[in-house]
């Protein structure tokens with residue numbers, strides 16, 4: 014059974030990492046529903062948030078494959094109930110449409126969106142929410158002529174209590190131990 | 203511990219070479235060109251006994267040679283190529299090393315950094331092209347990054363599940379100067395190859411092993427890579443469990459050992475394939491359940507629990523669901539297991555393998571290896587070489603029927619004495635691999651079995667053999683066909699031999715041009731003397747043997763069939 018998964022990938026900030034990550038999905042014919050890249054709470058570590066629809070079994074394989082990438086530090090896979098997430102959408106509508114009736118204004122008000130910019134030619138409306146919410150607003154505005162529409166990739170915060178820092182610390186400790194171990198065995202060679 | 207050189211100002215090119223020396227490299231396979239000239243220019247000043255550069259005749263040859271060198275020596279191979287076509291010519295070799303998990307550091311040159319992205323002369327995005335077939339790759343645009351990145355490259359290539367790493371260095375980075383200081387990389391925060399074993403997994407594996415009635419070990423390349431041949435032998439001799447080998451696992455366990463059960467897979471032995479579905483426990487070590495090994499997955503290991511010892515977590519449960527995963531190094535895992543398992547023997551179970559061997563001998567091996575009439579068979583040649591070298595040679599193959607015949611009939615004695623292209627199945631691998639193996643192990647006889655098709659894919663490497671006077675023995679098993687493809691046409695495409703017949707040139711005459719003596723053998727009567735003559739020569743030699751044109755390799759698990767449906771004819 015296919016489900017929606019949100020994958021959070023923490024990486025070194027290297028050129029080409031996005032490429033390495035996305036080929037893992039393309040090779041398995043998995044469509045990326047949305048993608049967002051940003052800094053993380055830890056300095057120097059980058060975060061990719063990718064949403065895909067696939068099976069439990071496939072997501073396990075993808076996770077292992079992603080973790081195998083040398084520049085990837087940690088990968089978390091979550092279902093929607095395990096995260097707080099948001100997307101942002103922008104809509105461009107002709108100002109004349111607003112002049113003709115106050116319909117648009119009431120749609121914006123009732124859907125908790127807001128006007129981001131108003132010029133004599135056009136207005137830009139902003140809405141944050143889940144995909145369904147931003148799609149609903151698009152449908153409502155559609156009769157008035159939407160000149161441009163864009164939606165960001167999903168950004169997500171996990172509900173889990175153990176944070177990345179704690180994992181990094183564990184990884185560091187394991188690494189230091191094995192470095193000592195490999196130095197000892199190198200002496201033996 | 204490695205000495206670190208004190209800070210002198212040197213060029214990036216020289217820093218690269220010094221870094222290689224710090225990593226104990228003494229042999230490089232490569233081919234020069236415009237963008238990499240600063241590196242070759244610095245190489246000119248370094249004595250051969252420090253860094254010996256082998257100029258192949260094609261970059262693909264350099265890549266395969268570096269891989270074979272790595273496989274026979276257990277060190278990390280090194281290969282140089284220039285930008286553009288030099289780099290793209292490496293791609294098959296990189297992919298080959300990737301699929302067979304062999305550590306090779308590829309150094310490619312790149313156009314000067316301010317031209318990158320402009321379609322400059324001989325610019326190609328080799329980082330992008332090689333990304334899916336490297337363990338890691340990186341582009342250096344500043345000389346000061348060279349020592350650190352090279353040390354990372356060696357650490358990554360050689361640790362964990364080994365693999366090829368590609369470092370692309372721009373021409374300006376090669377020419378800038380830096381204060382050289384080398385620190386060996388021992389760990390990275392994003393990559394920890396030293397995975398501690400989970401004692402609970404060892405415990406549960408030992409319980410399964412101690413209670414099994416029909417256990418079978420599947421030995422893969424991972425055991426060779428972790429240098430655990432001795433531990434495997436100790437484990438097997440204590441537990442009495444028979445060992446079957448994958449193609450790339452061959453030579454890790456002696457073929458003549460009473461507990462050796464044979465080769466797995468499509469053209470493997472009858473016993474280990476049939477018994478895979480009768481075993482109640484499979485202990486898979488450093489292998490990845492390739493489809494050429496498993497046949498139809500729905501009907502694979504139908505009665506068995508599976509223990510998988512594997513260093514690459516992404517391989518565990520990738521193809522088959524296993525019962526116990528031991529995530530870690532094969533050597534460590536075997537050491538830990540030896541103390542927990544009971545000494546045992548399985549006389550009845552072993553006798554079943556013996557009966558299978560009798561059947562296979564009667565139906566296949568006898569005719570293949572000891573025919574008294576008809577055309578010469580591949581099997582009899584391999585058996586003869588096996589007897590005469592007593593398993594002490596390094597055996598190389600190309601890809602095709604001759605590869606399967608060699609894997610089936612040579613009796614291996616020493617680890618890392620079988621070098622072949624497994625995962626990628628690259629025709630043209632054999633001849634350059636022989637070059638690399640001979641340079642890596644100059645005191646061991648190197649014998650390459652190559653098909654008449656594959657020989658012509660990298661035939662130019664005869665030039666390398668000539669230039670460096672490499673005493674390799676080349677045996678061409680000439681069936682005037684792309685034999686393996688013809689076999690499939692015969693079996694699955696109504697014998698419609700589309701484009702598989704080869705009209706071949708005079709190979710012996712070609713060899714003569716490279717100062718390689720040779721001989722063509724057509725009759726059984728002269729086969730043995732010719733082999734003796736070849737083996738007695740100090741120098742390189744090419745023996746072309748005309749074999750049965752339409753011989754087929756059996757046994758065979760046909761595509762889509764189960765291992766238990768393996769056909770004997």
Ligand SMILES: Cc1ncc(C[n+]2csc(CCOP(=O)(O)OP(=O)(O)O)c2C)c(N)n1
Nearest residue numbers: 602603604629653654655656683684685686
């Ligand atoms: C580079 C490459 N191209 C094509 C193939 C497909 N292929 C596999 S075996 C084979 C025939 C090999 O013929 P030959 O070298 O004469 O060996 P034989 O099977 O006759 O022993 C071919 C074409 C391949 N493995 N590699």
Ligand SMILES: [Mg+2]
Nearest residue numbers: 653654683685
């Ligand atoms: Mg042939």
